[in-house]
Amino acid sequence: MAERRNTPADSAARARQQWRDADSHRREPAHDPRRPDELDPTLPQERRDHFLNTRNGVFYPTGHAVLVLSPDDALALRDALQEAGFGRDETLLLGPQQAADLMRASEEQAGVLSEFGSELENVAIIRQLADEGAAMLLVRTKGDEAQRKLVRAAAGREVRKALRYHALAIEELAVGTEEIPGDSPYAAGEVPRNKPSDAQLKPRQ
DSSP, rough: OOOOOHHHHHHHHHHHHHHHSSTTTTTOOOOOOSSSGGGGGGHHHHHHHHHHHEEETOOOOTTEEEEEEHHHHHHHHHHHHTTTOOGGGGEEEEEEEHHHHHHHHHHHOOOGEEEEEEEEHHHHHHHHHHHHHHHHEEEEEOHHHHHHHHHHHHHEEEEEEEEEEOOEEEOSSSOOOBBOOOOOOOOOOOOOOOOGGGSSSSSOO
16 A cells, blocks of 8 residues: 655644644633633623634634734724724723733634634734733724724834734734744744745744
8 A cells, every 4th residue: 555645734733733732832821811800800791702702712703803012002002093983892902911821721722623724823823922921902893994994003013913803714914014933833834824935924033
């Protein structure tokens, strides 16, 4: 019987498994913001669930944009968005530890189907950025005009990751730079959907 050659899918699955087995992302989540006592206790459970939605166990806030940036810039951007017409109930800000632990919980609870999408790769990058002290701002984006307002308000700020979650796809927003501060979760030859090569990713320092 002829020996079966490894396919790109095999290589990607093996790389993901090696990453998931690594110790670098294993820590008991202490501040998972899905728990009522880890955010403002006045925040209604319905709104909490809406912003922190998951799919197959992985963080996937459909209908929202996610921006990862310093806590000070996140606060300033939230204020700028309100001036641009976004309501207070259309944004949610998580501090670095809350964001990191939310991402860790997603990694631990990921279902099998998540292995075939980009959700876990984005979760890993957000976790690394949050571990370095970045906050995460979630913004409800009802349509393309809301996205344009968001991008304009975020322009010129040190946004380290910016995504918009659609029902069937995750879109990289044209603001800031794609940054992977630690080990890349991408398999060999794999890059974000809107990047033609690894050369457009900010290199690890």
